[in-house]
Amino acid sequence: MTVMMLAFAITAAQIMLGTAMACASWRIIRGTRAQDRVLGLDALYLSAMLLLLTYGIQTGRTLYFEAALVIALMGFSSTVALSKFLMRGEVIE
Amino acid sequence: MKRFVPFPLLSLALFVMWVLLTGFSPGHVVLGAAVALLVSRVMLLLKPEPATIRFCPAMLKLSWLVLVDIIRSNIAVARIILFRPKNRRSDFIYLPVQLTSPYALAVLGIIITATPGTLWVQHDPQSKVILIHVLDLVDQDAWITLIQNRYEKLLMEIFE
Amino acid sequence: MMQAPDLPLWAAIIVGFLVLFGSALTLLGTIGLVRLKTFYDRVHAPTLGSTLGTGAILLASMICFSVLQSRPIIHEVLIAVFLTITTPVTLILLARAALYRDRTEGRGNVPADSMEKKQHRD
Incomplete structure (x- = not known):
């Protein structure tokens, strides 16, 4: 009974996070300007990281935690590199 | 040592x-x-500049204030996104600060940006002014006194 | 895939609530990303997910694994600390890049360049 209830809650949360990823992707595709797309990418990385964490809770494996940490790292560095590119036109000066 | x-x-x-x-x-x-x-x-x-961090009750008080403010402004921003009030005005404001320690300014930047609804944009060390973008700007002076009294005093206590 | 760990009732209720709350906030943040009109408004929206949303899900994960392995598991704190430090950095950099682009192209009503010029002089 409790397992069923928790499974339902986690699945609902995963659907919401998936929708969040879709919204972020919509902003990446739609854009209007480059900074909007970068912002969308940042939000996409964040929701993907949270989705991985919910998979970790669902399966009870700590493997997903490491994947989430790596995604958080990559999201940070890619957003910083892209913003730097928008500001200067090059990443490494 | x-x-x-x-x-x-x-x-x-x-x-x-x-x-x-x-x-x-x-x-x-x-x-x-x-x-x-x-x-x-x-x-x-x-060779980073040496930081003077004082471990005092102000730290706990600051963390508690930031936690409360993050929860409160989360609710405020969620309401703005859901209901889209018609007379909402978002704008940039200039905020004068007295802090000079780069570490204190970094913490202030993290606090201001981490609370949804306010975003630190730029800092000018000469005129000691911060440019902030506010999502729901009602009263500019109220914001300035709020940040100065709420965070800056405590940060001064910790870092300077 | 309906599957969940076998937790006691109290833990299941807390974990389920926190996971739902966190993901709802994150979804709301990205909805704001779609609905708000200007870039400077939109920058505020994903912060919902990166503060309370992430906090709630990380707390749920911590409680879940601590109960499952019956010893405190707190390595999720690392993600929280990491995000607290990096999210402001990315958002500030992005906002500055946007401001710089808007200023050079003379678009929108962004504050004038007074700060930058002063910095370049010295």
Whole structure:
């Protein structure tokens, strides 16, 4: 009974996070300007990281935690590199 | 002490991170301690400005205030996104600050940006002015006094 | 895939609530990303997910694994610390890049360049 209830809650949360990823992707595709797309990418990385964490809770494996940490790292560095590119036109000066 | 552990806080943080990531076992505690002591020496090459951090009750008070403000402004921003009030005005404001320590300014930047609804954009060290973007700007002076009284005083206590 | 760990009732209720709350906030943040009109408004929206949303899900994960393995598991704190430090950095950099682009192209009503010029002089 409790397992069923928790499974339902986690699945609902995963659907919401998936929708969040879709919204972020919509902003990446739609854009209007480059900074909007970068912002969308940042939000996409964040929701993907949270989705991985919910998979970790669902399966009870700590493997997903490491994947989430790596995604958080990559999201940070890619957003910083892209913003730097928008500001200067090059990443490494 | 200072010669062997030039950055005690950084070493401690590295050690805690190592132990948390690898799980608690004696071998990894030793290895983590070695990594923390050796890697933190890399920072010597950068010669960072020495930080004066005072561990005082102001720290706890600041953390509590920030937590409360994050929850409160989360609710406020969620309401704006859901109901889209018609007369909402978002704008940039200039905020004069007295803080000069780069570490205090960094913490202020993290606090302002981490609370949804306000975003630190730019800082000018000469005129000591911060440019902030506010999502729901009602009263500009109220914002300025709020940030000055709520965070700046406590940050002054901790860092200067 | 309906599957969940076998937790006691109290833990299941807390974990379920926190996971739902966190993901709802994150979804709301990205909805704001779609609905708000200007870039400077939109920058505020994902902060919902990166503060309370992430906090709630990380707390749920911590409680879940601590109960499952019956010892405190707190390595999720690392993600929280990491995000607290990095999210402001990315958002500030992005906002500055946007401001710089808007200023050079003379678009929108962004504050004038007074700060930058002063910095370049010295």
